[in-house]
Amino acid sequence: MVTAETGMTTHAIAIVHEEAGVYGIAFPDFPGCIAAGDDLDDVLRRGAAALAAYIDSLLEDGEPVPTPRSLDRLKADPVFRDDAEGGMIVALPVDLSGNKIVPLDVALDEKLIAAVDRAAERAGLSRSDFLAAAAKAKLGA
Template sequence: MKDERLIEKGRKPLEYYLRLKYPVTIHEAEEGGYFAEIIDLPGCMAQAETLDDMHEEIDIARKLWLESMYEDGNEIPLPRNESEYSGKFIVRVPKSLHRKLDQIAEREGVSLNQYVVSALSHVTGQNDSKTSRRGLYARTSKK
């Protein structure tokens, strides 16, 4: 089945896609500098030494990615909308892991749900603004 976010080939001009705002995820690189990726555009990523340079580099990467896909006649996904996510999903885990998570949550004085959200946030860097920044990339590149 076709992804609903995809637009049929040739339906819109390239300029339409270039104007779309795609969410960009920026991480501090372990070796220094920054690494950014656009999840909605598979393989679209960039590296830079500073955040200012990062914005310019990911914008260049986005444009090149879109131009290449468009010229090759490939479908281009639309940016994901945060409303596409309900905030709920089901995860099946072994009984032993379920028990361990529940025990830790009880020891911490929080619900199992709160503990799992905290653990997932920690692992994905969502609770540390220094190491991960996520938002719509709306900044224009330097002229």
Template sequence: MATVYYPAIIERGPEGFGVFFPDLPGCVSAGATIQEAAVNAEEALSGHLAVGVDYGDAIPEPSDIDVIVVDSDVDVAARLLVRGERPGRSVRVQVSIDEGLLARIDKVAKNRSGFLADAARAALAARG
């Protein structure tokens, strides 16, 4: 996976703050405060990138935050860069695994490689 930073715009709304990503239509988030909106933006970005990859969508390169043009009717509270992980290309590897464990994986997984990659991501995230 490659770490990327997408520009996000935090805008004032009637009940808090909304976040949108100019490079990623449909990727939005919100929060009661600017800080909460910024924290929630990272979760929204991660989910958006993961779903896009699952559906085979092209993931655009992030724009330079300094050149983003925002409509004049948007009440901009902040501009920020939000960290996300963009999956890299798949690499074939050979691993050894207990045959009983492999059989159990195959019973529940639609895709063995994807299952193992998801398990590795979860284990790495748990370690911090």
């Protein structure tokens, strides 16, 4: 297990399936962490956001974060092999550093907020996640 005190950045293995033009993603080491999207890029963005929210929730509740298994270990798991049948295996970066999220009040022009919300929705992100990503990009982080 990884906790906020022993955090690290690594990769989480995910399984992507497509059915009738809809893509779904699931993370075997993070039970119940799933997302859906209209195309592969969309489902990967939404999957990354869902995984970040899942981990944040665990950390906020003081729960340990599961350590992602290697692909070799997952391939040895018969449940994983069954779940992965007909799907695509992907590795997404995951930040297990346990950096604390701090609430922030800001005042912005309502048209800017509307534009941010539209862009965040297209990216499959919350407003907060979108603004954080924009700030990181601007800062080169």
